[in-house]
Amino acid sequence: MFKRFSKKKEEPSDSDLKKKENLIKIDKPIGNIPNSITIPDEKKLDEEQTKKYKIVLKHFQNPDLRIPNSEKQIKDNIPETDENSAPLTEIEKAWVTRECICRYLRATKWVVDDCKDRIAGSIAWRREFGISHFGEENGDVITSDSVSIENESGKNVIMGYENDARPILYLKPGRQNTKTSHRQVQHLVFMLERVIDFMPPGQDSLALLIDFKEYPDVPKVQGNSKIPPIGVGKEVLHILQTHYPERLGKALLTNIPWLAWTFLKLIHPFIDPLTREKLVFDEPFSKYVPLDQLDYLYGGDLAFTYKHDVYWPNLNDLAKEKREHYLARFQKFGSVIGLSELDLRGDHEEMLFPVEA
Numbered sequence: 001m002f003k004r005f006s007k008k009k010e011e012p013s014d015s016d017l018k019k020k021e022n023l024i025k026i027d028k029p030i031g032n033i034p035n036s037i038t039i040p041d042e043k044k045l046d047e048e049q050t051k052k053y054k055i056v057l058k059h060f061q062n063p064d065l066r067i068p069n070s071e072k073q074i075k076d077n078i079p080e081t082d083e084n085s086a087p088l089t090e091i092e093k094a095w096v097t098r099e100c101i102c103r104y105l106r107a108t109k110w111v112v113d114d115c116k117d118r119i120a121g122s123i124a125w126r127r128e129f130g131i132s133h134f135g136e137e138n139g140d141v142i143t144s145d146s147v148s149i150e151n152e153s154g155k156n157v158i159m160g161y162e163n164d165a166r167p168i169l170y171l172k173p174g175r176q177n178t179k180t181s182h183r184q185v186q187h188l189v190f191m192l193e194r195v196i197d198f199m200p201p202g203q204d205s206l207a208l209l210i211d212f213k214e215y216p217d218v219p220k221v222q223g224n225s226k227i228p229p230i231g232v233g234k235e236v237l238h239i240l241q242t243h244y245p246e247r248l249g250k251a252l253l254t255n256i257p258w259l260a261w262t263f264l265k266l267i268h269p270f271i272d273p274l275t276r277e278k279l280v281f282d283e284p285f286s287k288y289v290p291l292d293q294l295d296y297l298y299g300g301d302l303a304f305t306y307k308h309d310v311y312w313p314n315l316n317d318l319a320k321e322k323r324e325h326y327l328a329r330f331q332k333f334g335s336v337i338g339l340s341e342l343d344l345r346g347d348h349e350e351m352l353f354p355v356e357a
Helices: 014-019 047-061 071-075 090-095 098-107 112-129 144-151 182-197 230-243 258-270 308-332 341-345
Strands: 024-026 156-161 167-171 206-211 248-254 279-281 302-304
Touching: 047 098, 047 112, 071 112, 090 112, 090 308, 098 112, 098 341, 112 230, 144 182, 144 308, 156 182, 156 302, 167 182, 182 206, 182 230, 182 308, 308 341
Parallel strands: 024 302, 167 206, 206 248, 248 279
Antiparallel strands: 156 167
């Protein structure tokens, strides 16, 4: 079970901030990792793992393969037809990368058939949820405009990179500004997709910094809950654990009120044991994030101010540029399943990880 720390983390006072001489004023996302951060070396596959990887790769390379158009079809064992399934699109092939297959293999403990099913299930879910086309410019149903209202209070912010070059997504439930709805889940998924856009070559996981502090400047709305209902919490957990396996590198949580502890205890049985190991409670964020990448509210050097009309368009423009770069290199290297994200996100001319036919 979760261990609660009794010592409350103290935030810097105004006088403390005035003493700090190296504050960096910022109101936009940070586009790239600084030179001071080194991306960890990739963990190599052993012979048995490589053999299993090749089996999964060959399965999804099959041109006759069809995937259901919804996760419900898979859950209900509805037979595939030409109307309710489709082959992989070119964009979906760009999603089934070398690292993607490895993430699902690790998540399924290297059981090949389970891995195939999980990847197919995620593709079906992405089609159904409205994010299968790699950004709104390619036809995603969930767009920056459709979820913009959810972020007007700055409750989710992508900013900076932690010690291992993972892009950081700040979640601030205390800045919740809307009633509980499916759009809140769409917004979170939208932000997960954007933080993935910001991943540098060689890093395929993200960091969550979750702050439960209350913010009095956020207007109270009837039906506005800082702690999501259990049903919503379970849905989000299902999405994260089933369709974003091995994406969470670290989750740092702070300012946790008793209600949030109660919520965490209630959903604890639904949290995968491997995910629990990545949760860190009430430790200084500066232990895991360089000061020049960390918001000053948590001891860093970034004097960040959220201005929706500045931050939101900049976030989406930067993310779009990164997607365009990724897809251009996907086409450059043959538009095939199993290309490496290191090749797709990088700038080098020659492919480092050729794909076996």
